[in-house]
Amino acid sequence: MRAFLAGGLATLAMSAGPAMADTAEAEWHPTTYELDNGMDVVVIEDHRAPVVTHMVWYKVGAVDEDPGKSGIAHLFEHVMFKETDDIGPEEFTTIVQRNGGQLNAFTSWDYTAYYERVEKNQLKRMMELEAERMTDLIINDDPEGPFISERDVVKEERRQRIDNNPGVILQEQVMSALYQDHPYNITVIGEMDEVAALTPQDGLDFYNKWYTPSEAILVVAGDVEPEDVLDLAQQTYGQIEVADTTPAERGWEEVQPLEETQLITHSDPKVRQPEWQRWYLATSYSEDKDFAYALDVAVDVLGGGRTSRLYQALVEDQKIAVEASAGAWLSLHDTAPAVLSASPSEGVSLDELETAYMAVVNDVLENGFTDAEVERSRNSLAASAIYQRDSQAGMANLYGRTLAVGGTIEDVMSYPDDIRAITKEDAIDALRRVLADDKNYIEAHLLPADEESDQ
Numbered sequence: 320m321r322a323f324l325a326g327g328l329a330t331l332a333m334s335a336g337p338a339m340a341d342t343a344e345a346e347w348h349p350t351t352y353e354l355d356n357g358m359d360v361v362v363i364e365d366h367r368a369p370v371v372t373h374m375v376w377y378k379v380g381a382v383d384e385d386p387g388k389s390g391i392a393h394l395f396e397h398v399m400f401k402e403t404d405d406i407g408p409e410e411f412t413t414i415v416q417r418n419g420g421q422l423n424a425f426t427s428w429d430y431t432a433y434y435e436r437v438e439k440n441q442l443k444r445m446m447e448l449e450a451e452r453m454t455d456l457i458i459n460d461d462p463e464g465p466f467i468s469e470r471d472v473v474k475e476e477r478r479q480r481i482d483n484n485p486g487v488i489l490q491e492q493v494m495s496a497l498y499q500d501h502p503y504n505i506t507v508i509g510e511m512d513e514v515a516a517l518t519p520q521d522g523l524d525f526y527n528k529w530y531t532p533s534e535a536i537l538v539v540a541g542d543v544e545p546e547d548v549l550d551l552a553q554q555t556y557g558q559i560e561v562a563d564t565t566p567a568e569r570g571w572e573e574v575q576p577l578e579e580t581q582l583i584t585h586s587d588p589k590v591r592q593p594e595w596q597r598w599y600l601a602t603s604y605s606e607d608k609d610f611a612y613a614l615d616v617a618v619d620v621l622g623g624g625r626t627s628r629l630y631q632a633l634v635e636d637q638k639i640a641v642e643a644s645a646g647a648w649l650s651l652h653d654t655a656p657a658v659l660s661a662s663p664s665e666g667v668s669l670d671e672l673e674t675a676y677m678a679v680v681n682d683v684l685e686n687g688f689t690d691a692e693v694e695r696s697r698n699s700l701a702a703s704a705i706y707q708r709d710s711q712a713g714m715a716n717l718y719g720r721t722l723a724v725g726g727t728i729e730d731v732m733s734y735p736d737d738i739r740a741i742t743k744e745d746a747i748d749a750l751r752r753v754l755a756d757d758k759n760y761i762e763a764h765l766l767p768a769d770e771e772s773d774q
Contacts, residue, residue: 390509
């Protein structure tokens with residue numbers, strides 16, 4: 320299921336009562352409220368089991384970091400689990416787990432989210448815990464304290480997840496070149512030297528600016544009644560005073576087109592399987608929903624799985640590749656990349672693979688798609704969206720990330736119908752817009768160390 324990111328948060332404009340769609344799918348339509356302090360509340364009823372998923376989404380991510388402060392959004396996710404005025408060190412996690420719950424958090428370029436999945440009678444306690452760390456987090460200059468200790472943890476995480484992973488190193492280099500001066504050009508975890516230089520005062524400034532009710536969305540999915548959730552939210556989050564400050568301004572901005580095509584090569588002894596990639600600037604659900612939906616279908620037909628054009632031609636028929644795919648990161652708020660990629664079979668060079676790969680692409684661009692393959696793709700995408708309703712946590716995640724970047728409830732609800740309306744002409748036109756001959760791109764090669772001199 321994709322995230323749906325176009326339009327404003329229009330459905331969350333009321334405070335006195337719920338908003339319900341006049342539709343046959345009303346049972347899947349969330350009830351929405353807004354607290355007096357600006358916090359949005361979304362309730363998704365799912366009465367199949369006596370559990371709830373409780374999520375708080377903050378409308379802040381790596382895109383919103385000040386220059387030279389990369390990694391602070393992700394670091395702050397770590398700090399939020401440490402200590403508050405009323406919750407001791409590491410006690411937050413212990414409380415949730417002791418009550419049989421699960422919890423975690425994640426940070427992206429566009430948002431930060433925290434969740435707990437617990438028995439429904441624990442919902443108020445979860446709200447109390449989250450409200451506490453929204454207001455009374457401890458940040459100090461103690462070398463063993465929550466901020467500085469977690470800063471060291473994040474530095475080690477970068478060493479393990481980025482610096483020790485050749486594929487991620489290459490991706491980081493590509494994103495830096497693709498996005499130039501845009502905030503997406505820095506990995507969410509941040510640059511090592513900038514993370515190391517973050518101070519507790521940086522943390523306090525970030526906390527006071529972004530961790531407020533007006534920058535948060537509460538999503539509760541599960542065996543609950545909307546009115547009960549609203550009452551609990553008012554008792555906990557609703558007691559947080561409105562900050563007397565100017566609303567924070569997001570760091571989103573227009574992505575500039577690439578000025579030239581570039582080749583980036585990264586080799587490492589740890590690489591066992593070479594990979595060829597091309598990265599183009601495309602669009603996003605936020606930027607142009609119709610274009611993005613058409614591209615969604617197009618890249619699925621081209622390289623979305625084992626039935627796709629690329630996989631069938633390069634892996635099954637020609638046996639020139641062990642993997643071939645195409646995709647796009649359309650859930651980013653700003654212009655997203657479309658990525659072509661493949662890994663060669665033994666004895667096949669990346670040049671040979673590229674020639675074969677682009678022959679398939681060029682044939683598609685020239686001759687288009689068939690009705691049958693477009694119908695299969697759009698039906699598959701629509702079905703995946705509907706099947707996701709079987710996952711309580713999945714629905715909470717979907718609505719949260721959609722709304723956190725300015726999408727609407729209706730974007731989520733209408734996706735199956737919208738995607739089924741895409742024609743083969745829509746799909747091929749979208750692909751041609753992205754892969755046109757006049758479009759520059761980043762080509763990337765991941766190689767074993769001993770193959771660098773052969774390329």
